[in-house]
Structure formats: C-alpha cells, structure tokens
Amino acid sequence: MKNVLERAAENNTEEKVATFRAMQQQSYEFKKQHAQIRAWAFYEHPEINGNCYVAVGGLDSITLYLFLHSIGIRVPAVSVSILEDKSIQEIHKALGVQSLQPMKSKVEVIREYGWPVLSKEIAGKISLLQHPSEKNATVRHAIITGETGAYGGWQKSSRMKLSQKWLEKFGGYENEREGVNYQTPDFLVSDKCCYYLKEKPCSDYARKTGRYPYMGLMASEGGRRQKALMINGCNYISKGTKRSCPFAIFNRQDLLRLALEMEEYYHEHWQEFGARELETIVPAIYGEIVRDPDETLRTTKAQRTGCSMCGFGIHLEKRPHRFDRLWETNPKEWEMWMTHVVQQEDGSWHGWGHVLDYIGVEWRNPEAVVTEYSQIKLKV
Numbered sequence: 240m241k242n243v244l245e246r247a248a249e250n251n252t253e254e255k256v257a258t259f260r261a262m263q264q265q266s267y268e269f270k271k272q273h274a275q276i277r278a279w280a281f282y283e284h285p286e287i288n289g290n291c292y293v294a295v296g297g298l299d300s301i302t303l304y305l306f307l308h309s310i311g312i313r314v315p316a317v318s319v320s321i322l323e324d325k326s327i328q329e330i331h332k333a334l335g336v337q338s339l340q341p342m343k344s345k346v347e348v349i350r351e352y353g354w355p356v357l358s359k360e361i362a363g364k365i366s367l368l369q370h371p372s373e374k375n376a377t378v379r380h381a382i383i384t385g386e387t388g389a390y391g392g393w394q395k396s397s398r399m400k401l402s403q404k405w406l407e408k409f410g411g412y413e414n415e416r417e418g419v420n421y422q423t424p425d426f427l428v429s430d431k432c433c434y435y436l437k438e439k440p441c442s443d444y445a446r447k448t449g450r451y452p453y454m455g456l457m458a459s460e461g462g463r464r465q466k467a468l469m470i471n472g473c474n475y476i477s478k479g480t481k482r483s484c485p486f487a488i489f490n491r492q493d494l495l496r497l498a499l500e501m502e503e504y505y506h507e508h509w510q511e512f513g514a515r516e517l518e519t520i521v522p523a524i525y526g527e528i529v530r531d532p533d534e535t536l537r538t539t540k541a542q543r544t545g546c547s548m549c550g551f552g553i554h555l556e557k558r559p560h561r562f563d564r565l566w567e568t569n570p571k572e573w574e575m576w577m578t579h580v581v582q583q584e585d586g587s588w589h590g591w592g593h594v595l596d597y598i599g600v601e602w603r604n605p606e607a608v609v610t611e612y613s614q615i616k617l618k619v
Contacts, residue, residue: 240406252470254435259469262488263459269483270493270532274424275310277473278453281483282312284322286476291483292450295336296443297363297544298525299494300455302484304334305520307453308511313454317444319437322546324568326523333513334520336566339440346474348435350581353427354594356550357405360463364401368412383413408598424597426581451481460543495528495536524568540564548576550591554600558608562591566605577602 262273262384282289293304295318304316316336319515320328322345331338343351353369355362362384367375375444378399381387385400401410411423445451458468467475486494502520509516526539545551547565566573580590595602 255472256466256469259458259472259488262618263490265488267493267496270488271497273488274306274473278307278310278312278483279452281453281485281563282314284476286446287451287481289314289452291449292445292452293447294318294452295331295334296323296437296455296456298498298521298538299457299486301327301330301520301522302494302498302501303335303453303455304336305505306485306497308508309501309504315450316387317441319440319573321350322436324522324524324544324547326568327544330348330517330520330522333517335513339444341436341607343429343440344437345432345436345546346580348432349474349548352435353429354550354591355430355432355548356428358462358551358600359430359433361401361405362428362551363401365409365428366430367404368409369434370426371412380417383410383417383419408488413456426594426597432546432549451483453485455486457483457489457494491542492536496539498615499528499536524564547572548591550594553595554598558601559605559612560600562595562602563605563608567609573605 262270264271274414275276281287284289291314293300293307293314293316295301295304295316306313316331316334317339318331318336319337319341320331320336322341323331349355353366357365357555367379368382371379377387381397381399382401383406385397386395387397387399390579400406406419406421408422408423409424409428410417410419412418414423441452456464456468457464457531467482468487473485474483475481489497505512505520506516519527521538522544524541524544525539528536528538530536541561541564547569549561553560553562562573562577565576576590577592580589581586582588
C-alpha cells in the first residue's frame with residue numbers, strides 16, 4: 240500500500256505534467272515569450288548570477304544560441320564540435336563557438352564499451368544484461384520479466400521490462416537463470432558514448448569556469464529526458480544540477496519557425512559573431528527549411544543530427560536514414576563505420592552494418608536510396 244506522502248508526490252507529478260502539456264498547446268508567440276522569460280529567470284537566479292554558457296550542437300541549439308543573443312543574454316557557446324557533421328562545424332566556427340575535446344575518440348568508445356543502438360534507455364538495460372553481477376541481479380530480473388521486487392514496489396509489469404521484440408534479440412544472457420530462450424548478439428551495446436564524448440567534456444568546462452548550461456532540449460522529442468522536462472520545467476536548479484532548457488515546451492514547428500526568425504536576426508548582426516558572414520545558419524546536412532502546401536515547416540534533408548556513429552533511434556527512421564545521409568556527404572567515413580570498426584578474433588572486421596543487420600535495419604545500396612528520394616522530392 241502506498242503511504243500518504245507517496246500518493247501526494249504522484250499527484251503533484253501528475254499536476255506538473257498536465258500543466259506542462261497544456262503549455263505545449265499554447266500559441267507560438269506564447270511559447271516564444273515564455274522561453275524569453277525562463278531564460279532570463281535562469282540568468283538572474285541568485286545561484287546562477289549570469290554565469291552561464293550555451294551547449295551547442297545541431298540546429299536546435301544553434302537557434303537557441305542566437306535567440307539568447309537576440310534577447311540580450313550574451314554568454315559563451317561551447318561544443319564538442321569534432322563529433323558533428325562538417326557543415327555543423329562550419330557554422331560553429333563562424334559563430335565563435337568554443338570547441339571542446341572529447342575524452343575518448345568515437346572508435347575507442349565503441350571498442351571499449353559497445354554500440355550505441357536503439358535508445359539510450361534500452362542500450363543501458365542491454366548493457367546491464369551483458370555485465371551481470373550480484374548487485375544488478377534484481378534489475379536484470381526486472382528487465383526480463385517486469386517484476387521489480389521490493390525495491391520497485393513489487394510491480395508485475397513495470398517499464399523496466401524490455402519490449403518483447405528486443406528481448407528476443409538481446410535477452411539470451413538470462414536464458415538459464417530465467418528459463419527463457421532468447422538470442423544473444425555477438426557484439427556489446429552501451430549507453431556510455433554520450434558521457435565520454437559530450438557530457439564529461441561539458442561538465443568539466445562547467446566545473447572549471449563556474450558556468451551553468453542553457454540547452455536546446457524539447458520534451459516533444461521524447462526519449463529519456465521527456466519526463467524530466469515535464470516534471471522540472473524549463474529551469475532546474477538543485478544542489479547537484481543547474482540547467483536551463485528554454486525550448487522545453489516547443490515542438491518541431493516552433494523550433495523551425497524560430498530558426499527562420501533567427502536567420503534574419505543573424506544577417507543583421509553577423510559581425511557580432513565572427514569575421515565572415517554565413518550564407519545561412521542552417522547547416523547543409525539539414526538542407527533548407529521549407530514550407531509545404533499545408534504550411535508545415537520541414538528541413539529538406541536531415542530532421543535531426545548527432546554524432547556520425549550514433550545509432551540511437553535508427554530503427555525508427557525511414558530511408559534515407561542518417562547513415563544513408565552520411566554516405567551522401569562522406570562516402571569514405573560511411574565505409575569505415577559500416578564495415579571497419581571492430582576487429583574479431585579471427586582477424587575479420589565489422590561495423591555498423593553488422594549491428595544493423597542484427598536489429599533488422601536496411602543499410603546497403605545507399606546511393607540508390609538517396610537518388611530515388613531526391614527524384615521524388617524534385618517531382619513534388
């Protein structure tokens with residue numbers, strides 16, 4: 240039985256989520272004004288006192304950096320730019336974004352810890368199955384069965400359980416203990432890539448400079464951070480964590496609309512950022528921001544970007560997916576990632592192609608896929 244405090248906490252969480260969802264349904268102008276108010280509230284908070292920076296990656300956070308600049312919040316921008324597409328790196332350089340170095344190379348992270356595939360949450364669960372110990376035995380049982388035991392309130396079908404589809408592919412490590420008959424892959428899976436490549440370098444920067452981050456995260460993108468944003472809102476200030484996500488209630492349409500506005504702002508103020516003017520703030524990997532006949536905004540190429548070696552969410556993408564786009568922009572890098580990352584005991588090599596085959600994602604013949612897609616778009 241749940242006690243009064245537990246029920247009160249649940250009710251409070253439900254109220255916060257409901258309020259957040261209601262704000263997500265507000266007009267674009269409301270959301271833009273709200274972002275400005277929350278950004279300034281974070282900047283002026285006594286524990287922050289203007290000591291901020293912007294964590295910059297792709298279009299979302301580039302737009303955030305320019306938005307903050309446009310409302311008078313002039314703070315440094317930093318990025319582990321080497322992880323991004325070359326077209327994003329060019330934007331960073333022209334905007335004066337400070338480049339940080341990752342703790343390890345992308346190849347080192349995969350070879351040491353495993354492949355970042357499916358989602359950060361799922362990868363973390365698979366990694367636990369691949370690294371059993373007495374301490375994580377209860378959690379591993381919950382991942383296979385959904386039964387949480389005492390630590391999770393004796394739930395029988397908790398969200399800890401992997402979906403049946405991925406249990407079939409990755410649950411074999413527990414076959415003997417759980418009396419099941421699942422498959423076991425011949426490669427490691429890990430959720431540690433973001434930590435070593437991005438999170439640790441940025442947290443080290445924050446610690447050394449005493450600054451706290453603005454981040455371009457949106458709850459509408461889902462994933463592990465969605466519920467945290469809904470519960471904590473745009474600004475979260477605690478003893479261990481201080482961060483601001485002014486775009487938390489934005490959806491993709493809001494972000495692209497603001498990006499177009501920031502495009503105009505940039506061209507009016509480009510000399511405040513660097514020695515040369517960019518043709519556009521939209522990195523080439525995204526293509527252009529266009530408006531369809533029904534007024535929906537979209538980018539003509541990539542909708543989202545990340546590290547060239549990242550596979551989180553790849554199983555949800557239609558072709559041409561991110562690795563097809565990588566082939567389009569850098570065939571040599573594509574060849575390396577697809578076939579030549581990890582060497583097996585027999586001397587042979589495999590890469591993302593091997594992993595994608597295992598989870599049922601097509602990746603071969605990217606040239607034909609990209610060409611067909613381009614022809615369809617031209618007809619449209």
